[in-house]
Amino acid sequence: MLDHGRALLRSCCLALPLLAAAALAAPVQADPSGTDAATRLLSVTQGEGRAQRVTVHSGAMRADMGLTVFPARDPDAPAPVLYLLNGSAGGIDGSSWTDHADLAGFFAGEQVTVVVPDGGEGSYFTDWRADDPALGRQRWTTFLTAELPALIDAEFDGTGADAVAGISMAAASVFQLAVAAPGRYRAVGSYSGCVRTSDPVGQAMVAAVVARWRGNPVNMWGPFTDPAWAANDAYLQAEKLRGATLYVSSGSGAPGRFDTVEELDGNPGKLADQITLGGALEAITARCTHQLRDRLRQLDIPATFDFRPTGTHSWKYWEQDLHNSWPLFRAALNR
Template sequence: MRVTKKSRQLKALIGATTATVAALPAFFGAGVASAETPAQNDADRIEASAQANGGTELVSATPGNASNKMRLVVRSESMGRDIPFEVIRPADTSKPAPTLYLLNGAGGGEDSASWQLRTDMATFFKDKQVNVITPMQGAFSYYTDWQRPEEALHGVNRWETFLTEELPPVIDSALGTTGVNALAGISTSGTSVFNLAIAKPGLYEAVGAYSGCASTMEPAGQTYIQIVIGARGDADVENMWGPIGSEDWIKHDPIINADKLRGTDIYLSSATGLPGPHDTLDSEGINGSIPRLAERVIVGGIIEAATNECSLRMARRLADLQIPAVVDFKPAGTHSWGYWEDDLHNSWPMLAASMNTPA
C-alpha cells in the first residue's frame, strides 16, 4: 500500500534533503592518505585482520581525510551488496577499544544530512578510546528487515540481520575491538536503535535515541512512518512490515516491547519544537537565510513536537516498567543537527561508562 495523495503532499512540508547522492563522490574521494602514513598502516592492518562471517566480509579499508578517519566497505550476505561505512578510530589503535554504532537519520547518509557532514564528531571523538561506526546507506529503511524487496531502496533490505548478526564479528576482528558495543541514532533511527537492541539482547550495552518516535502502533507514529517511507522514500510501506498494524508492526513497537530493553542503559532526548538556541539566523546551516530559518522553525518545529510526544510516551513506559533511563527533554529546540550534536556530547558520558571506556 502506497501513501495517499495527501501524504505525498506532505513531502514538501517535511522537506527533501538539501543535497543529492551526487555529492558523495567528492566526499568519499578527498584527502586519502599516502602509503607511508600511520592511517594507511592502520588500514593495511585492518584488512589483514578481518575475518569473514559466512558470506559477510570486509571488502576494503582505506584512510579517510583525517588521521583518525577510516572508510570501510563490507559485503552483506543477506542483502547481497556492498555497504560503505565511515569509521572514526580510537585515540590509541594499539589496544582494543569498544564500538559505538552511530546511525544517520532518514537519508541513511546517502545525502548531505549525515553525522560526518553536519556535526563535529570527528574532532569530538579524536581523543576518545572508541571505534565509531556509521553505515552510509539505508535511506528510508528504518534499518530493519523488510518482508519484501523494494526497488526504490536498493532492493533487498535486511538491516536488522546485517547489523546484529552479520556485521559485528567482522568489525570486531578487523578493528580488534573489545567486543563491547553501544548504539545511537537520530530521528527515524531513534526508532531503529530500540528495535535493534530488542532484537539482539546483550549486543548493545547502551542505546541513545535522539528525537525519535518509538511508537509504531499509534496513529501518529504510523503516519510518521508512512510519510518517511512513502512520501520521502517513494517506497511501498507495506513492503517493510506488511499491512499497517499487523503482527510485524507490533513486533517493532519499542513502547509495546520495552520490557526487552531491561538491562540496557538508555539515553532518551527530544525537544518541544519551539525555537531554541540553534534556531537563529547565524546558526549552522542557516547562514543568514530567512527562508532556511523559517523552514527549520516551522517544519523542524512540527516534526520535533511530534517526536517529543513519542519520546514522552516512551519515557513513561520505561518508568512504569521501572527500567532506568537518562532523559533529556529540552524546553525548546527543533528537529535539527545542532541539537543532535548536543545530544551526542551530552549522552557520551553515559555511553562511555556503559562501554567501560574513559569519557
C-alpha cells in the same frame, strides 16, 4: 534535513490515505531467498583526517556496504564500538553525522571506535520481509546486529562491547535493533524520535517516512494488521530493553539557541524552514518521547530523558545530544 522534513510533512498530509488502503489490502509475498557470498571485509582506505572508509559485503543485503570509521585513540589497543545511524535520508545529500558533527575532534581522546554506516534511506534500519521495487533488499537488522559487529571487531580490535545511537527515523530504529538482539548493545541513544510504531499515529508516521523514498511499508512489516508491526514496536516490547543504558532526548519545537541566522550561514530562508518545519517535527517527537518515558516508568526500567525546553528538529541539537549522552555510554561500554 529540512528538505526531507518538508517532504515528510507533505507525505503525511497527502499520501497516507492511499498508503493506509494499500497496507490493509495489499498481499505480501514472502521472500524465501537466502544470502549470496559470505559477509566479508572488502577494503579499508584512508579518508580525510582520522576517518577511514570501509567497504564490506553483506550476505544478507546482497550488496557492498560503505561505512565511515573513526578509529579509537590508540588503534593498537582494544576498544568498544559506537554505531551512529543517520535519519530518514540515510546520510545522502549532506545528511550524515559525518557532515554535521565533529566526530573526529570530539572522540579524538576517547578509546572508542565510531562507525557511521551509509545508506538506509526510508528503511527504518530493519529487516524487510520482501524486496521493495524502489528500495530494494533491506536487511538492516541482520547486517547491523549479526554481520557487521564481527567484521568491525576483527579489523579494529573491538572488545565486544557496543553502543548505538540514532536521530529522527533512526531514533526509533536503535530501540528496534536493541529489541531484536537483546544484549547486543550496552547503551542506546535516541535523539528526536517516535519509538511507538504500531498504533495508528505511529503507523502513519512510518508509512509517511517510507513513502518519502517511494517505498511500500507492506514490504517492510506487512499490512497494518500484521503482528510484525507490534513485534517491531519498541514501546510495546520495552521489557527487552532492560539492562541497557538508555538515553532519550527531544526538544519542544520552540526556537532555541541554535535556531539563529548566524547558525545557518546567514540564510534567513533556512532559518524559517528550521523554525516552522523543524519545529513541527520536533513537537511531534516530544510527544512521542513523553509517552516512552511514561512506559519505561511503568515497567521500572531506568533511563535518562533529556527534555529540552526549546529546540527544533535539526543537527546542532543532535550533536549536543551526542555530547551529553557520551559520558553515560562511555561508562556502559567500559564497565
